Amino acid sequence: MKPDAVQQMAAHAGVPLEDDRAETVSETWLAFIAPDLALVDTDDVGSEPPAMTFTVLPSKNLGV
């Protein structure tokens, strides 16, 4: 991801980045992050639903 794209996406997420920060994030993204994330994008997950592990406990308030 190039620095200008980094800046654009970060701003969209509410995290404005100065030029030097966008440059650093871009370099890290390309070297360390992008190769593994590309494998996520190409994984055929089929119709699998997401794994959200949050468990809802029974309410202590049983009402009247």
Added chain:
Amino acid sequence: MQATIAGLQQELAAGSTSSVQVVDELLARIDATDEHVNAYVTVNRDGARELAHALDDVRAAGASVGPLHGIPISVKDLFDTEDMVTSSGGRPSSSSPPAADATVVARLREAGAIIIGKTNMHEFAYGYTTENPHHGDTHNPWDLGRIAGGSSGGSGASVAVGSAIAALGSDTGGSVRVPASLCGIVGLKPTYGRVSRNGVFPLAWNLDHVGPMTRTVEDAAILLSVIAGPDTADPTTVNAPPVADYVAAVGRDIAGLRVGVPTNHFFEGIDPEVLAGVESAIETLRGLGAIVSEVTIPGLESTVGAWLTILLVEATSAHEDMLRERPEDYGPDVRTFVEAGALVPATRYLRAQRIRRRLVDTFAAAMDGVDVIVTPATAVAATLLGEAVVNIGELTEPLFRTFARISAPFDVVGLPALSVPSGFTAAGLPIGFQVVGHPFHEATVLSVGHAVVAAGDQSDIEARDRRKVAEISSHGKDSHFAGTPGGALLK
């Protein structure tokens, strides 16, 4: 050997030592070693001594608070403690301690433990090296020029050098097991939902686990028995199945137990010396009567990517306010990753969670015919401080990936995973062996890990331990340790 929880339980009960004596010797060990190892961020000297006196008085009156009565325990500096500031490895934003203990800290205290200090860590638990820009780097006691691992590096190093009896760590991608492996100690990541994370600074809610880091498997079982169980303050914790008798599982005969050795992924890109140590441990299990077979775990190619996606997004969410309000307070590596997390779209995050769901099923199917699977705990022994890239044969990769590809899959699927020592490299660096069980089968994992350790050459390990501590202590300005070799901490 160095002091253990189980050993101190007996000695304290027999009256051959006191809590005050144990605390004083531990403080002396910290003084003798921490200048070089830098395992601690905070040491609660006065509070620990005061509580030790009180607990000795209780014992003298014939009462016992619990299984950890009068035993000092250290905790990573992301566990809230009402008597010590929590920095989470970052630049401290407050000089006041948190209002309440983390649930696991409260459970340690209820069991009689003395929280003697807070250990150093990678900034906000976001890294594997414990090179920390605010509190200094933690050094591996086996070679001070090398990393202790991370992110619970201070916990690992302190237990290894005997400046902690035992410690708690947290594990989001291997942060208990990696430092345990690199420091030659025992580290357990329990099943997701077995131990509360309430009052523990989050890195990634869907991946965070809390676990013990100890000198022995028996001690890990004792600590797990104290901290495990449901907590209404952490809705991810579960009540069923019930907490097992972990201590009883240690020493159990493993003859007939089915051990799976993955033929793919976990044995690829492993340093040859580490591989030799792991294969030796597998032979040990076979010799003890375990039934060893090969298993294949398909579809692991995107595991690190799924883990990294979840980690990036959730860590950035956890850090949203700090990132906007005081980004200059981050160290350079963590700031960059926290900023990078803002670039991951929600659709990719959900795709990672969908892959995760499939991986849970994949591991369940692959482990259907075995009780545990075993792997290296780390692909390499401790690397040099400052290294960001690892070379293993013809493989060159980022250091975080070297550790993540072996340990992080079990954070993704939530299975219990234990790292135990399994020999040394020719350079004298510890090798770690990983045992992974079915959900909530920590007892089985502990019994297998104990069998591996118990079969090792204890006299060699103890001799190496003595040399290591003596070498580090002899470099200290005020080597109290040198004057107390016969104390409770090193025998």
